[in-house]
Amino acid sequence: MARRGRSAEPRGSALYEVIKGVDFERRELLEKPAGVGLFDLVREPDGSYRCYACTLCERTCPVDCIEIDYCPEHEELPFDVEAEKAAIAAAQPEVDRSRFDAVIARIREGSGLIEALHATQEAYGWLPRKALEDIAAEMHLPFSRVYGVASFYTQFRLEPVGRHVISVCMGTACHVAGAPLVAEAFSQALEVPVGGTSDDLAFTLQTVNCIGACALAPAVRLDDSETFGRVTPDEARRIVRRLRKREED
Ligand code: SF4
Numbered sequence: 001m002a003r004r005g006r007s008a009e010p011r012g013s014a015l016y017e018v019i020k021g022v023d024f025e026r027r028e029l030l031e032k033p034a035g036v037g038l039f040d041l042v043r044e045p046d047g048s049y050r051c052y053a054c055t056l057c058e059r060t061c062p063v064d065c066i067e068i069d070y071c072p073e074h075e076e077l078p079f080d081v082e083a084e085k086a087a088i089a090a091a092q093p094e095v096d097r098s099r100f101d102a103v104i105a106r107i108r109e110g111s112g113l114i115e116a117l118h119a120t121q122e123a124y125g126w127l128p129r130k131a132l133e134d135i136a137a138e139m140h141l142p143f144s145r146v147y148g149v150a151s152f153y154t155q156f157r158l159e160p161v162g163r164h165v166i167s168v169c170m171g172t173a174c175h176v177a178g179a180p181l182v183a184e185a186f187s188q189a190l191e192v193p194v195g196g197t198s199d200d201l202a203f204t205l206q207t208v209n210c211i212g213a214c215a216l217a218p219a220v221r222l223d224d225s226e227t228f229g230r231v232t233p234d235e236a237r238r239i240v241r242r243l244r245k246r247e248e249d
């Protein structure tokens with residue numbers, strides 16, 4: 001839990017002693033009086049600390065600002081967080097760095113953060129983490145600030161997107177006309193969960209709200225170019241077969 005504007009915890013205090021054991025970037029927190037959120041550890045009614053170093057917060061913090069390195073209750077921490085993070089980093093798709101040069105050039109010409117994010121998404125179709133890190137370094141911003149903006153706006157994608165985006169409308173008219181079955185049929189035919197992207201980056205399947213084609217319910221959009229109306233599960237499977245064929249040609 002971070003609270004803005006707190007002063008640093010004095011050496012020798014109870015919290016200082018805890019932070020010595022549970023390392024929340026302690027040098028930053030204890031020696032910087034302002035500008036850094038200070039974590040506070042909650043106590044149970046019996047006085048013990050609620051945190052038991054499960055490392056969940058470290059593993060889920062999207063900007064890597066927490067590091068748990070010690071807990072007197074465990075001989076070793078329950079998860080190898082470093083190994084997990086290395087595996088996640090290794091699973092990131094390769095990105096062509098040369099496409100990022102234009103973004104850096106625009107930042108050096110004075111473009112703002114939102115503009116840089118748009119330019120990055122134009123270059124890759126999504127926002128690779130490495131690109132966000134480079135934007136943060138180039139703009140002298142904390143990575144958490146850049147990530148916070150990128151994750152706030154829904155038009156920015158933090159995951160790779162397929163060459164084709166299939167959007168199944170789940171608005172009321174489409175929903176009552178059978179859109180959930182259509183989405184399920186797409187999902188099975190593509191072997192991709194709703195919200196996911198195929199491994200070959202060919203297809204992204206998503207659901208959206210009313211796309212303004214209620215008379216055609218259930219409606220499906222393909223990219224920003226085609227709308228299919230009165231789609232049945234069979235028709236969904238046929239669409240996937242046609243798209244796969246188009247991809248192969
Ligand atoms: S290590 Fe686990 S218990 Fe401790 S603060 Fe993080 S999530 Fe909570």
Ligand code: FES
Nearest residue numbers: 169171174210213
């Ligand atoms: S509810 Fe689907 S197009 Fe309107």
